[in-house]
Amino acid sequence: MGTGWYARLQAWLMATLGAHHSRLVSERKRALLGGLEGRVLEIGPGGGVNFEFYAATVTEWIGVEPNPYAHDRLRAVAAEHRVPARLLDGGAESIALPDESVDAVVSTLVLCSVGDQRAALAEVHRVLRPGGRFVFVEHVAAPRGTLLRRVQRLVRAPWRVAGGGCEPDRETWHAVEQAGFRRVTLDHFRVGLPVVSPHVAGVAER
Ligand SMILES: C[S@@+](CC[C@H](N)C(=O)[O-])C[C@H]1O[C@@H](n2cnc3c(N)ncnc32)[C@H](O)[C@@H]1O
Known part of the structure; x- marks a missing residue:
């Protein structure tokens, strides 16, 4: 990401567009984030749009x-x-925390942007305590063979530049399923946005 006008612009976009997106998925966020307890790690928190969903049970x-x-x-x-x-x-690919040191990890609209999804998920798994939860709400690739999937592929390069590394056509749910968690629960749904309407929300238990 670095510094300079591009990073400043991205920070502003995260705060404004992030708030809009958060309203679109607020029911799911309430359900997933509202029950978290103890020490919570959030990767890519951006404009801080998730704080309103945490209960007082989040102590750090x-x-x-x-x-x-x-x-x-x-x-x-x-x-x-x-x-x-x-x-x-630093980034989610290398988290400066000891093994098994957090009770929960949160990611909303971040796995679309991380440089190395597999490395980031390995780090999430490593820092979570056994029994801890990784909860996420992410926009993802449309089903293969659909017109929307072709559009996502076509716009990927300019989208990445405009969106701070965001790629619209990642099959993120497969990466979560392959990251070594004991149990993964997925909820595929759509929101009223162009290009990035397909979403997945879920919980992965360590
Ligand atoms: C689209 S914004 C989402 C922000 C916020 N989570 C939300 O829901 O509004 C993507 C966020 O991921 C962050 N990000 C990008 N690459 C990352 C990485 N490798 N590790 C952690 N965060 C990253 C960006 O800086 C940004 O804060």
């Missing part, structure tokens, strides 16, 4: 956010929600 929040221009806002939103928070540098 840790964010891995590679865009430095998002950090001040994240600290402010965490303080507003009275959650003790700390931010880690």
Whole structure:
């Protein structure tokens, strides 16, 4: 991500578009995030749109956010929600936390953008305690052979540039299923957005 006008623009987009997207999936977020407890790690928290869904049972929040221009806002939103928070540098592919050290990991619209999905999921699995949960809401590839899938493929390159590395046609649910979790529950659904309407939400238990 680095620094400069592009990272600043992405930080602003995350806060504004992220809030809009969050409203579209708020029921699922309430169900998935509302029951989390203890030490929660969020990868790619962006504009901090998920804090409103956490209950007081979240006693510590840790964010891995590679865009430095998002950090001040994240600290402010965490303080507003009275959650003790700390931010880690770097990306989800290399998380500076010990093995089995968090109770839950959250990812919303991040696995579309990480440089190495497999490495990021291996790190999520590593830092989760046994019995801990990885909860996610992600936009994903449309079914193979559909017109939408062809459109997603066609726009992938410019989309990646405009969207901070985001790719619209990742089969993220397969990557989660292959990441070594004990049990994975998936909910495929659509939201009213062009190109990125297919979504998957779910829980992966360590
Ligand atoms: C589309 S935004 C989503 C932000 C927020 N989670 C939301 O739901 O609005 C994608 C986020 O992933 C972050 N990101 C990109 N690559 C990442 C990586 N390798 N590790 C962790 N976060 C990453 C971006 O900086 C950004 O905050």
